[in-house]
Amino acid sequence: MPVIELQQIEKSYGPVQALKGLSLTVPRGCLYGLLGPNGAGKTTTIRILATLLEPDAGSVKVAGLDALREPRAVRCELGYVAQEVAIDKILTGREMLQLQGDLYHLRPAERDARIADLIDRLGMESWLDRRCGTYSGGMRRRLDLASGLLHKPQLLVLDEPTVGLDIESRSVIWELLRELRLQGTTVLLSSHYLEEVEALADRMAIIDDGRVIAEGTPDQLKQRLGGDRVTLRVREFSNEVEAEQVRQLLEPVDGVRQVVVNRAQGFSLNLVVDGEQVLSRLREQLDAAQLPVFALAQSRPSLDDVYLQATGRTLMDAELAVVGQRDAKQERKSSMR
Ligand SMILES: Nc1ncnc2c1ncn2[C@@H]1O[C@H](COP(=O)(O)OP(=O)(O)O)[C@@H](O)[C@H]1O
Numbered sequence: 001m002p003v004i005e006l007q008q009i010e011k012s013y014g015p016v017q018a019l020k021g022l023s024l025t026v027p028r029g030c031l032y033g034l035l036g037p038n039g040a041g042k043t044t045t046i047r048i049l050a051t052l053l054e055p056d057a058g059s060v061k062v063a064g065l066d067a068l069r070e071p072r073a074v075r076c077e078l079g080y081v082a083q084e085v086a087i088d089k090i091l092t093g094r095e096m097l098q099l100q101g102d103l104y105h106l107r108p109a110e111r112d113a114r115i116a117d118l119i120d121r122l123g124m125e126s127w128l129d130r131r132c133g134t135y136s137g138g139m140r141r142r143l144d145l146a147s148g149l150l151h152k153p154q155l156l157v158l159d160e161p162t163v164g165l166d167i168e169s170r171s172v173i174w175e176l177l178r179e180l181r182l183q184g185t186t187v188l189l190s191s192h193y194l195e196e197v198e199a200l201a202d203r204m205a206i207i208d209d210g211r212v213i214a215e216g217t218p219d220q221l222k223q224r225l226g227g228d229r230v231t232l233r234v235r236e237f238s239n240e241v242e243a244e245q246v247r248q249l250l251e252p253v254d255g256v257r258q259v260v261v262n263r264a265q266g267f268s269l270n271l272v273v274d275g276e277q278v279l280s281r282l283r284e285q286l287d288a289a290q291l292p293v294f295a296l297a298q299s300r301p302s303l304d305d306v307y308l309q310a311t312g313r314t315l316m317d318a319e320l321a322v323v324g325q326r327d328a329k330q331e332r333k334s335s336m337r
């Protein structure tokens with residue numbers, strides 16, 4: 001049974017249609033990544049499943065419960081770490097966690113044992129008794145994470161947990177998320193960092209403009225793009241005619257999907273192939289034709305290729321477009337640079 005099931009969610013803020021029929025299924029026990037540029041609808045989706053926002057249409061099931069009918073029961077099952085953290089400045093981190101534990105009605109002994117465990121796992125011991133007002137972004141984020149985990153939820157939901165954090169905090173958080181998953185907690189995180197989703201997620205959805213545009217394991221998404229990419233150089237092709245001849249030689253080889261002459265790089269050949277066995281066949285062909293292979297590099301398609309395929313633009317372009325909406329003038333300046 002899936003832990004999260006969103007069906008055909010619609011949500012508008014006045015004239016802005018943030019979600020346009022978004023559906024999402026998160027299986028139990030996985031680390032699920034929600035990847036998309038700023039403005040895609042990640043926060044809106046997460047706030048809806050955390051019962052902090054009601055959709056205009058669609059159904060929301062979390063941990064087998066109807067989140068629209070039983071929001072309180074859902075909140076007991078999930079821990080939520082928001083994108084923007086608002087924490088008290090006067091209390092210390094420990095006092096914040098104790099308060100949070102009391103809100104969840106944990107018994108004091110259990111509460112304090114749980115706090116001690118999280119302090120240890122998140123490396124918070126040296127600063128936990130300082131006032132929160134003095135914390136860095138990374139410390140605040142870790143405290144927030146501890147606070148979302150106090151009641152041992154079966155589902156942890158994090159909205160862009162590592163944006164703007166120092167490298168150490170980021171790796172502590174990644175480590176903890178992996179550990180939680182191993183222990184059976186389902187983790188859903190949103191991110192606009194490809195590398196974060198790539199490093200952590202077992203499954204992922206790419207969301208763009210209020211909809212899921214691709215879903216699967218990162219490998220599945222890449223495979224749907226076609227095979228591995230191989231960049232091949234046979235000597236240096238001195239001209240296009242020579243490159244074209246070799247292209248015609250390689251194109252019929254079994255397992256080769258496409259051969260493109262790359263004019264930008266000394267007439268090298270870029271091949272899209274299915275699987276690794278193709279490479280030995282390619283070598284045979286080239287040996288027979290007495291064309292020694294000068295260089296051969298194999299690379300898998302990246303998630304950015306997936307995004308490009310689905311939307312016709314790169315994630316970087318999408319980010320720039322959002323910046324542009326916010327401040328059209330600024331955008332014009334930067335593209336002129
Ligand atoms: N409170 C709000 N009022 C008006 N528009 C909003 C509000 N929150 C989000 N939006 C708009 O909804 C869209 C989706 O936003 P959001 O869910 O925050 O995306 P993400 O988290 O992926 O950046 C964006 O166009 C955003 O500007």
Ligand SMILES: [Mg+2]
Pocket residue numbers: 042043044083159160
């Ligand atoms: Mg957001």
